[in-house]
Amino acid sequence: xxxxxxxxxxxxxxxxxxxxxxxxxxxxxxxxxxxxxxxxxxxxxxxxxxxxxxxxxxxxxxxxxxxxxxxxxxxxxxxxxxxxxxxxxxxxx
Numbered sequence: 001x002x003x004x005x006x007x008x009x010x011x012x013x014x015x016x017x018x019x020x021x022x023x024x025x026x027x028x029x030x031x032x033x034x035x036x037x038x039x040x041x042x043x044x045x046x047x048x049x050x051x052x053x054x055x056x057x058x059x060x061x062x063x064x065x066x067x068x069x070x071x072x073x074x075x076x077x078x079x080x081x082x083x084x085x086x087x088x089x090x091x092x093x
Contacts (some may be wrong), residue, residue, distance in 0.1 A: 002015045003015060003016075003038070004031070004034040004035055004037070005034065005037045005038045005039045006022040006027050006034065007027065007034060007036070007037035007039055008025050008027035009022060009024050009027065010037070010041065011023070011024040011035075045054070
């Protein structure tokens with residue numbers, strides 16, 4: 001059992017309900033029109049989910065890139081410190 005949505009107010013109604021109009025806004029019930037609205041809403045929902053997935057992947061990649069840069073900077077500072085100690089310099093972190 002699924003739902004179909006009113007094309008006027010988007011109220012969800014059981015697809016097995018015996019109605020002649022939307023119980024919320026009284027828009028006349030025409031099954032094909034209502035099914036079309038439902039299909040449009042499902043398509044938009046899938047597109048939104050795909051956008052969120054892409055945004056999350058981008059955020060994760062950005063976080064990995066930042067962690068990599070931080071690690072590289074830390075390693076460079078440590079190498080510089082070790083080199084200064086070998087040379088007898090006064091290097092401080």
